[in-house]
Amino acid sequence: MIRAPLGDSRYWSEWVEYSDQSIVDALETAAKPAGDPDYAPQHVFIIAQKHWHQMLSRYSAGCPIADLSRYFPGLLDAWEEAERLGA
Structure with missing residues (x-):
């Protein structure tokens, strides 16, 4: 089930x-x-962005919502590292 009408499977x-x-x-x-x-x-913050974009893309593609959580740890790790490096 595709949730976004932007394209086919x-x-x-x-x-x-x-x-x-x-x-x-x-x-x-x-x-x-x-x-x-x-x-x-x-650069590291861009990695965080890639994770949340992937979560949105997979959701839009109709992937099971439970599968989206695998990107969350990488998002948080990259975000925290970007904050640490920027301090």
């Missing part, structure tokens, strides 16, 4: 898969030393 499957890989790629990039440490908080 193939559309949502492609975006959900892309976003999962995008989170993995962002985490790998964040694990490497940054060229300018002043950008580190923003």
Whole structure:
């Protein structure tokens, strides 16, 4: 059951898969030393954004609501790390 009328199941499957890989790629990039440490908080906060966007995308795609909770710990971890780095 798709909850958003923006696309069909193939559309949502492609975006959900892309976003999962995008989170993995962002985490790998964040694990490497940054060229300018002043950008580190923003980069890590983008990881938090990717998690909540994935939650919204999966919800819109009609995924079971119980499946959305797996993105919440990553969202909180990235948000807290961005706050720590920015302090």
